[in-house]
Amino acid sequence: METRQCDVLIIGAGTAGLKAYKAAVARGADTVIVEKGPGGSTCTRVGCMPSKLLIAAARHAHEARRAAEFGVVTGAVTIDAARVWQRVRDERDRFVAAVLDDYHAIPAGHVLHGTGRFTGPDTVTTDERTIVARHGIIIATGGHPIIPDALDAVRDRVHTHETIFEIDGLPQRLAVFGAGPLGLELAQAFARLGSEVTVIDSGDTVGELDDPEANTLALAALRKEMRIELGVDASAQPGDDGACICWDGGSVTVDLILAATGRPPTLDALNLDATGIARDDHGTPTFDQSTRRCGDSRIFIAGDANAWRPVLHEAARGGRIAGDVAAGGPPAREIPSLAIAFTEPNIVSVGTRFDALPDGARIGSATVEDNGRATADGRSDGIVRLYADGDGLLIGATIVAPEGEHLGHLVALAIDRGTDIATFADQPWYHPTVEELLQSAARDLLGTDA
Template identity: 75%
Template sequence: MTDRTCDVVIIGAGTAGLKAYKAATARGADTVIVERGPGGSTCTRVGCMPSKLLIAAARTAHQARHADTFGVRTGTVEIDVPAMWARVRRERDRFVASVLEDYHAIPDAHRLHGVARFDGADAVTVNGIRIVARGGIVIATGSTPIIPDSLDAVRDRVHTNETIFELDHLPRRMAVLGAGPLGLELAQAFARLGVKVSVFDPGETIGGLSDPQANDAAIRALGQEVDLHLGVEAEATPVEGGARLSWNGGAVEVDLILAATGRKPLLGDLDLDSTGLERDDHGTPLFEETTRRCGNSNIFIAGDANAWRPVLHEAARGGRIAGDVAAGGAAARKLPALAIAFTEPNLVQVGTDFGDLPDDARIGSAKVCDNGRATADGHDEGVVRLYADRDGTLIGATIVAPEGEHLGHLVALAIDRGTDAATFADQPWYHPTIEELLQSAARDLAGIED
C-alpha cells in the first residue's frame, strides 16, 4: 500500500469540508480533501436553496390569491407547473455550480475521489493509498434522510428532500410525515401551490417549538393552510394510484408521501472502530464545540456529520473551526444557537431553548396582532417570546412572526453582546416596523410600561 503524508485530511467536500479546506490551507497546511460523490453541498443541491425557490413560487401564488384583501383584483391564479419547476431547478443548479467551482479549483494533487476509511486515529486509506495526517483529520461527510421502515409497503410513493425537487408535476394530495422545520416549510409551500396537504407527527409540537405559547400560535397559523394531525402514528398502506394513511380517528388517501422524519450522519463507511473514539448511542463521535475536536484525538467533526445544529451557517462555521484548529489554530468562541423555519409566519429559536430555561428565568411576550405594521400587512397570527436570566440579561427567544428571520438575528446579536432587556428595549426601534415586536416583548420582560 502506498503511503502519503500531509498535515490535514478533510473527508467530504460539502459546505463544512470546503470551509475546513480553506481554513487549513490559509494556515499553510498541506491539506488533502477526499470526496466520494460529485461534491457540492446539501444546502444547494437538496436543502436550503431549492426549498426556498419553491417557497418563493408558493408565496407569490398565495399573495396573488389574497390580493383582494387589499382591494386588488388579480383574477384567476394559475400555476404553470413546468415553468415553476424549471425555475426551481435552473436556479438550484446555478447555486450548485458556484459551490463546485470552489471544489474543482482545488489542485488535483490535493483533491482525491474515493471512499476514505480510517486506519487508526491518524490515517485514512483512499483507493489503496494510506494517508497519514500530521495535524488532524476532519470528518465532514454530511447526512442522509431517514425513511421509516413503516413506509416499506408504499416505498414507491415516498419522497424525501433529496428527490422531491425532481418532480415534474404537482400531486393532487400529499402527506408529510414530520412536523419539523423542513416538513412544515414544504407542506405550506405545496399547499399554497394548490395541493391538499396533511401533516402527521407523533408529537404535540411543530417546528421543534417547546414554548407552549409559541407552539399554539404556530399551530393556529399553519393549521389554516394544511391539515395538522399531531399526536398520531399514521399507518401507510398501498392503494391504487397512491397510498392510504390511517390513524386512530381517520384516514386519507394521497398521491405521494414526503418523509421529513429527520436525517442521520453518514458515518457508516469510515471504519470508526479503528479510531478508538468515544461515541454516542447512535455511533456519532463526541466532540467539543469550540474546536470540533473529538475527545483528545486529532480527529475533528463538522457539519451535519456531527448531528449538532444541522443548519448551513453552523456547518460553515464548524468547518472553518475544525480546519483551523487541525492546522494549529486556536479554539473559537461559542455563539448563540439560531434556527429558522421559513414558513409564514417564520418560526425562530435563538439561544437557550424554552425547555432548558433556568427556574428563575424571566419571560416577556408580544403578540403579532398588536403590531401596527403586521396588521397593516394583513398578518395577525404569532407571538414573540423573549427569555432572560434572573438579572434581566437576554438568553434566548422563540419567535412566531412575519419577517421573524430578521428579528431572530437581532436577538442573537443582543445575546452575544450580553445585552439586558431594558437596554434592548431602549433602542431606536422605528415605527411602524415588525421589529417593534422585540421592543414590546423586551419592555414586557423588563416590567416597563408603555
C-alpha cells in the same frame, strides 16, 4: 497501495469540508480532501436553496390569491408547474455551480476521489491509497434522509428532500411525514401551489418548538393552510386510489408522500471502531464545541456529521473551526444558536431554549396581532417570546412572526453582545415595523409600557 502523507485530511467536500480546507490551507497546512461524490453542499443541491425557490413561487401564488382583501382585483390564479420547477432547477443549478467553483479550484493532488475509511486514529484508506495525516483528520461527511419503516409498503410513492425537487408536476394530494422545519416549509409551499396537504407527526409540536404558547399559535396559523395531525403513529398501505395512510382515529389517501423525519449523520462507512474515539448512544463521535475535536484525539468532526445544530451557517463555521484548530489555530468562542423555519409565519429559536431556561428566568411576550405593521400587511398570526436570566440579561427567544428571520438575527446579536433587557427595549425601534414586537416583548418582561 500508494501512501500519501499530509498535515490535515478532510473526509467530505460539502459545506463543512470545503470551509475546513480553506481554513487549514490559510494556516499553511498541506491539506487533502477525500470525496466520494461530485462535491458541493447539501444546501445548494437538495436543501436550503431549492426549498426556498419553491417557497418563493408558493408565496407569490398565495399573495396573488389574497390580493382582493386589499382591494386589488385580479383574475384567477393558475399554477404552471413546469415553469415553477424549471425556475427552481435553473436557479438551484446556478447556486450549485458557484459552490463547485470552490471545489474545482482545489489543486490536483489535493482532492482524492473515493470512500474514506479509517484504519487507525491517523490513517484513512480509499480503494487506491492510504493517507496518513500528521496533524488532524476532519470528518465532514454530512447527513442523509431516512424513510420510516411504516412507509415500506408504498416506497414507490415516497420522496425525501433529495428527490422531491425532481418530480414532474404537482401532487393533487400530498402527505408529509415530519412536522419539523423542513417538513413544514415544503408542506406549506405545496399547499400554496394547490396541493391538498396533510402533515403527520408522532410528536405534539411543530417546527421543533418547545415554548407551549408559541407552539399553540404556530399550529393555529399553519392549520389555516393544511391539515396537521400530531401525536399519531401512522402507517401506509397501497390503495386503489393512491397510498392509504392510517392512524388511530383517522386516515387519508394521497398521491405522493414526503418523508421529512430527520437526517442522521452519514458515518457507517468510516469504520470509526478503528479510531478509538468516544461515541454517544447513536454512534456519533462526541466532541468539544469550541474546537470540534473528538476527545484528546487528532480527529475532528464538523457540519451535519456531528448532528449538532445541523444548519448551513453552523456547518460552515464548524468547518472553519475544525480546519483552523487542526492546523494549529486557537479554539473558537461560543456564539448564540439560531434556527429558522421559513414558513409563514417564520418559526425562530435563538439562544437558550424554553425547556433549558435557568431558575429565576423571566419571560416577556408580544402577540403579532397587536403590531400595527403586521396588521396593515394582513399578517397577524404569531407571538414573540423573549427570555432573560435572573440578572436581566437577554438569553434567548422564540419567535413565531412574519419577518421573524430578521427579528431572530437582532436577538442573536443582542445576546452575543451581552445586552440586558432594559437596554434592548431602549433602542430606536422604528414605527411602524414588525421589529417593534421585540420592544413590546422586552417591555412586557420589564413590566412597563414606557
